[in-house]
Amino acid sequence: MDEGERYQEHEPPPSLRPFVRTIWTYAAPAPEPTVQRIAPDGCPELILDIASPYEEQGDDGVFRLQPQALFAGQMTRPLALRPVGPVELVAVRFEPDGARDWLGHAAAEATDRRLDMTARMAGVTATAGDPAGQVAVMVDLLEDHRRRNTWSLDPVVRAEIEAAEADQPSPARSAAEQRALQRRFSDRVGVPPRMLRSILRFRRVFDHAQGPEALGWLEAGLEAGYFDQPQLARDFRRFLGCTATEWARDQIGLARRIASQSYKPGPLSPH
Template sequence: MIPRYEEHVPRLDLAAHVRCVWLFEGGAEAEDQRIAPDGCSELIVHVGQPYLERAADGSAFRQAPVVFAGQLTRPLHLRADGPAGVIGVRFQPAGAYGYLGEPASRYTDRRTPLAIDLNLTGLNEDARLTAVQDHVAARIAANLTPRDPAVEAAVARLRAGQAVEASRDLQRRFARIVGVPPRRLAAIFRFRSVFDALSEPGVTSWTDAAHAAGYFDHPQLARDFRRFVGCTPSQFLAQQAGLAASLAQA
């Protein structure tokens, strides 16, 4: 089965919290998918067979039908062992806090099962997207969690590649709302920009991509690949087409 990945602009009432809503369909995979961090938390709704997640000891367990995936700072390996179908809500870096109603830092590097019945059975794709967004909007409205303009401004500066001088109080608020401290988010954004650099004219090697993304050299980039996805750049690029490649190119 040829994998299909699509992104949809969120509803206007969700734009401050949600970056996009995405769909993925794929078949069974022979190897793990190495998921790269992007600085965002996500609500994952499996409408196909839930993925197998690789535990630290090498064993695999099946994810719940609905999970909240917090900020990713270490390797996450998934594998589909049957027909996969996912609806994902990718929150803005500071947007999941309003959905959770509690510190996002509690969910960092965790895929937390959520006891939510969205009743998607029998619905077409558009109706499923509507139902998932209705759920997110209702939960944000019920939580009434205030936004923090200073944290959101700091995220915007980091995304633009600018330095952020944060007081201790702002660093604490940032980690609570975003899930990681400013320096860690800056490292994730830099790592993520490598995938954008690979598609730029004149970039013909990993070394070129590393320099374009702000790395000193290829070895420094390779260290971040091991840190974030647990493999070398070449191993990541050579993996079977599927969810990981789709998310990396998003």
Template sequence: MEYVVRVPAPPLDRFIDDIYCLSGVPRHRRMNVPPMPSAHLFVNLGGPVRLWDSDPSVPPAVLTDGWFMGVWTRRFLFEYPTPVRLVGVHFKPWGISPFADMPATELRNRWVPVDAVWQRSLERIRDQVGDTASAGETLRVLEAELRSRLAEAPWRGLDLVRHVGGRLETSHGAVPIGALTDAAGVSGNHLAAQFKSHVGVTPKRVARIYRFARLIVSVDALRPVDWARLAQTAGYFDQAHFSREFKQFTGHTPTDYLALRRRFPAERGFPPDSGPMPAE
């Protein structure tokens, strides 16, 4: 598949890590996605996409247009159509807040149709992109839509969340939450309330996800992996806790995860072998 990605210009880069266009025929259609420190927007310009929550009580979905997803605290699965034509946005954990007029808790562990958040925007995007636009032009259209949607009014508490979230991002979740509240001059309850409002989860949960992300991007499936060393570097000082969280987040033990990575190596030119993985 072709994967074209770029970081948007300011001020969007305060809220968005990157926007990307994915097209072509996937080597692996069904992917298992662990919790990662981001929220998402997908605009589907191809065939239907199928989604499964790892919580078996949640019914699966078939989505044909576009959808928002907030921060996920558990894994989910999706199945690409053939061929793929998809445009996506990786928001920072707090990044959806100024674009969506709804509490972030309503997007946590959920997929919500784009038109339920941005009325009639998909029709406008589709009209501008058409069937033949290049990846670069498609990204330009989506970036312009995001820029037009960026709220101009001040967002109560968002600056605090951005500041603390930035510390969690740069430290990979290693800074104690108590130290962050002290540095910000706020109570733990106030900080947690603001994170729930703008992220959908507490800062402690965000720290856990950043810590796991640091570990998973450190795995080089082509070489022997010292799990104990990687876990300690990422901030896991209890091996049993690391093993439980790894199984919870990926659905695999570390050994089985590594075997799966080796059976299905990353596709050349595709995103790094660090997030979604083939689902058996």
């Protein structure tokens, strides 16, 4: 990491574990003022900025400041961010289907959107330089909401997600059952089952391409389930907007910290 840069992941308490994969903190006192490309990862997130928020590039190419607190729904295309000052934040990485009850409406309504949570999280403050305290603030926020709103999971959706994460085939379904699953995914996850599988396969490329036994991009793609280099290249364009070589050359800071983390689930959550 660069001097002063910090990324840490924290295990959620057992009561939140069925819904939350991890709570992570990040700080970069002097980030490089360059564009950082964030790929879809299959997990929605709730983010609270403690220092300067990032700027996000819109469809018109213009960079605009993100809100101090936001909910990032499922992504199906790349996200371009750039820092404008010192960065420090705490974020909740939900399970793919874990944020529905926090959100309060169909997850599909947040897909490829960053929803402003500033008013909803008014009064929620976290102290700079205190990762443990920042995590505690988010845990308290979620625990209070969970108790008051009785969070739940759809066992059919969760089973399909677990099969996708294990790279196992879906059970045979009739056309009517498949349409019903699509509707349930729209509500609980925000993307169709097939799209989630594509995102998870792309994520597995980074698991194989980084670490002590890192493979080259093509070998990592083959291990992740791609048939050949053109298929992998298409997904780099689709999910990151660049080639693998361009991404590896240019990405620093938060983008690289996130990509270096494994998105494989921990112990199976209760249904």
